[in-house]
Amino acid sequence: MKAPRLIGCDVRTMRNESLEILGNSEAIAVNQDKLGVQGKKVAGGGDGKVWCSPPRHGRVAVVMWNRGSSPASITAKWIDVGLQPSAVVNTHDLWAMSCSCRFVSQHETTSSVRERIHTHACKMYMLTPK
Template identity: 45%
Template sequence: MWRTTGDITDKWKGKHSYSWGVSSIVDMNEPLWPYAGPGHWNDPDMLEVGNGGLTDEEYRSHFSLWAMMASPLIAGNDVAAMSQATRDILLNREVIAVDQDPLGVQGHRVRRDGDLEVWSKPLADGGRAVTLWNRGETRARITAEWAALGLPASVKLKVRDLWAHRDLGSSSRQFASQVAPHGVTMIRLKP
């Protein structure tokens, strides 16, 4: 494991004195995805979830992206005084399973359209974790097309929302979701 960025701070973006906001750290770590894998992990610094500088929506995005990047999930908050919302984020077993997937591939951005991004991470069971990330200030529809994920357009996949803990049925060719500002929709696709 090695650090890939400067220090993180509990802000959404930009440089703050000697440290960087969450989305800026993501931008520094993402291009390094080819160098991560079992036995060698990119570490974009600890998690800021629950420290009070971001909204719960932003903290879900932060945790989701760290999981997609197979980052060490090191809690940087006061675990003895967590709110229920913070606990729900940090203890989401389905998102943690994406981070800890034995295939060990770091997910990465496969599509960017302005503030709207699609991230993909192959999983050991042949499925994919997919995160639709809205970096913008307004709610937006984001679509993940199977072709952008490296999947045949004709394949029908089961879709599960990892934050709602709900199966969404099956889909072929694509999946779309309305995503809150600074928010994510994180799904797991299974054959």
């Protein structure tokens, strides 16, 4: 949900990992965009969930969550996140702050990003059609 960030710990003693997550400017930008429209679940009936923001300026923010107790492969299909099935897409990993062009659609059934997600973890991407 779009909201101000609240920190429920003593910031003087928080781990560096927590500080990096809370200070990730790219993830913050998704949460604090001017539209203020929260994302919605677009796929996943079990432990693997895919949520996305509404498309804006052709770009879509996508989060893939693994709520399960073992690693899982999770797929976000272009059609589910509001992109054209024929789109060639650049992906930007918002946690790693790095770009990739490895997810290039070929056909409606393969137009997707698929990741192996560790238990109780998530991946967050900004998808931008070329």
